[in-house]
Amino acid sequence: MLIRYILFLSVAIWMSGTCVTRAEQIAIIGTGMMGGALGPRLAAAGHRISYGTRDPSQPHIRDLVAATGESARATTHVDAVDGAAVVIIAVPWKALESVAMGLLAHMDGHVVVDITNALQNAEDGLPELMVDTSAGEMLQAWLPKARVVKAFNTVGFHVVAEPERAPGGVTVPVASNDDEAKAIVMELVEQLGFEPFDAGPLRFARTLERLAGLYRIPHWSGRRDQAFEYYFRRVAEPTPAEFPVLTRPRP
Numbered sequence: 231m232l233i234r235y236i237l238f239l240s241v242a243i244w245m246s247g248t249c250v251t252r253a254e255q256i257a258i259i260g261t262g263m264m265g266g267a268l269g270p271r272l273a274a275a276g277h278r279i280s281y282g283t284r285d286p287s288q289p290h291i292r293d294l295v296a297a298t299g300e301s302a303r304a305t306t307h308v309d310a311v312d313g314a315a316v317v318i319i320a321v322p323w324k325a326l327e328s329v330a331m332g333l334l335a336h337m338d339g340h341v342v343v344d345i346t347n348a349l350q351n352a353e354d355g356l357p358e359l360m361v362d363t364s365a366g367e368m369l370q371a372w373l374p375k376a377r378v379v380k381a382f383n384t385v386g387f388h389v390v391a392e393p394e395r396a397p398g399g400v401t402v403p404v405a406s407n408d409d410e411a412k413a414i415v416m417e418l419v420e421q422l423g424f425e426p427f428d429a430g431p432l433r434f435a436r437t438l439e440r441l442a443g444l445y446r447i448p449h450w451s452g453r454r455d456q457a458f459e460y461y462f463r464r465v466a467e468p469t470p471a472e473f474p475v476l477t478r479p480r481p
């Protein structure tokens with residue numbers, strides 16, 4: 231009886247939409263370094279990929295589709311998101327608003343993953359923020375009916391393509407105001423072999439974009455031998471028994 235109840239519960243949770251099953255359609259808008267790395271990996275995890283691109287006829291995009299697998303296709307932005315369970319927007323920050331506006335009428339209720347970073351080269355050659363808030367929050371404002379999730383902005387395209395380049399694991403922080411959408415994206419992170427970290431509501435996209443700035447310092451300063459990936463090691467939390475200072479009254 232207990233086993234039947236557990237089975238029923240598992241199926242109910244699975245059907246409630248808080249997980250992304252294999253063989254979902256995932257739209258990837260932009261076929262650059264990140265789009266071109268995420269697509270084949272997500273296809274290998276069992277998903278159907280529809281690339282949204284400005285020009286599907288380009289030879290390198292046809293090559294990407296072929297490398298992604300039989301069920302992949304490249305088409306317009308609007309056509310790519312039609313029927314997609316998740317939409318990943320993988321375009322440069324400067325193109326994000328116009329891409330969002332082009333999809334505005336097609337994004338109601340969609341889980342939209344924002345991987346962008348509103349960063350530019352400062353005069354000293356290092357990254358600097360281009361906005362006071364974050365690309366993630368601005369995308370949510372531009373697409374008010376979408377369920378925007380910030381993720382994958384702190385991991386390199388080459389590590390998405392080949393996770394074994396970062397031995398020991400990679401943590402991918404995920405932030406969103408929509409817990410269900412966040413759970414779906416965290417599951418995708420796991421399916422790619424990374425460790426998802428719940429980074430709270432979407433306002434933490436500000437923190438994640440700053441982490442991306444830190445990540446870029448070795449790349450943009452010519453210290454590539456110091457390039458790193460984020461991995462959040464677990465720690466034994468202090469208890470009041472070990473550290474009585476924790477229970478001392480605060481003034």
Ligand SMILES: NC(=O)c1ccc[n+]([C@@H]2O[C@H](COP(=O)([O-])OP(=O)(O)OC[C@H]3O[C@@H](n4cnc5c(N)ncnc54)[C@H](OP(=O)(O)O)[C@@H]3O)[C@@H](O)[C@H]2O)c1
Binds near residue numbers: 265383
């Ligand atoms: N590279 C990384 O390791 C990395 C890591 C984490 C996050 N990110 C972020 O991910 C985003 C994409 O980075 P990326 O390295 O993949 O960039 P990328 O190689 O320059 O590719 C971006 C793609 O976006 C599309 N695009 C370019 N300009 C556009 C425009 N004006 N309007 C519409 N679409 C346009 C193009 O695809 P089509 O030709 O198919 O339209 C292009 O291939 C950026 O915001 C970046 O900050 C990058």
